[in-house]
Amino acid sequence: MVKIENTQECFVVLWRKLERTRRLFGGQYKRFCIRNVLKAWFGPEATDDFIWKVCHMAVVDDEPQEGWNELPVPSLYPRRHRELLRAIVAVSLGISCWKVNLKALDRAYSEVFPNSTSININKKKKRNPFL
Template sequence: MIDIENTQECFVQLWLRLERTRRLLGGQCKRYCIRNVLKTWFGPAISDDFIWEVCHLCEQEGWNELPLPSLYPRKHRELLRAIVAVRTGISFWKISLKALDSAYSIAFPNSTPINVNKKKRI
């Protein structure tokens, strides 16, 4: 069982854990999808309702293959937001996106940083 909080330190650990889980599931010849990630992280105690709620919040299907977190971080960003929201009981919209995005840059230093909420110049 992992402790989940709405902090940058926790987000760094979650980003790194996503990459480790991807490698673990690949080594076991299992699909790298939301359902398997959640079952790996939280064990057999995870309910279908929890999985459904996470999938509903991040607007993804549970069995769909996830891309590499270091190359395509947007889907994983929404997944981590949903996991933190459901696990802590915080609103999905109150998850700190700045902390989540900066944690991605710490976890994957050679990747392009993500920042979806930056202001566009007109």
């Protein structure tokens, strides 16, 4: 297992590992879901309590993700995976999700998937001057 840190270098490793895991599971006809990813990455450390914490911290659209739900391809639908990696780092380090370095996480995504759109969702939206 990779040593989890709150740095861009670690996030690059995690994004790459996530894509390799997806391909591995596809070749083995295994479901690419949070539960299987955590079991593959952490082995016996991935207890039900650990998996539950990660799932409930990985919130997308105000809903926690479920452990057995199939995950989409990371390069095409990065938002769920961004929140998953954020939750894994937070639970592993025992910190709040708010303390995870999102700028580094987004830069790491852009480095691993250079032809994809950026996923920085915290940008301020332009105001409509006519409203």
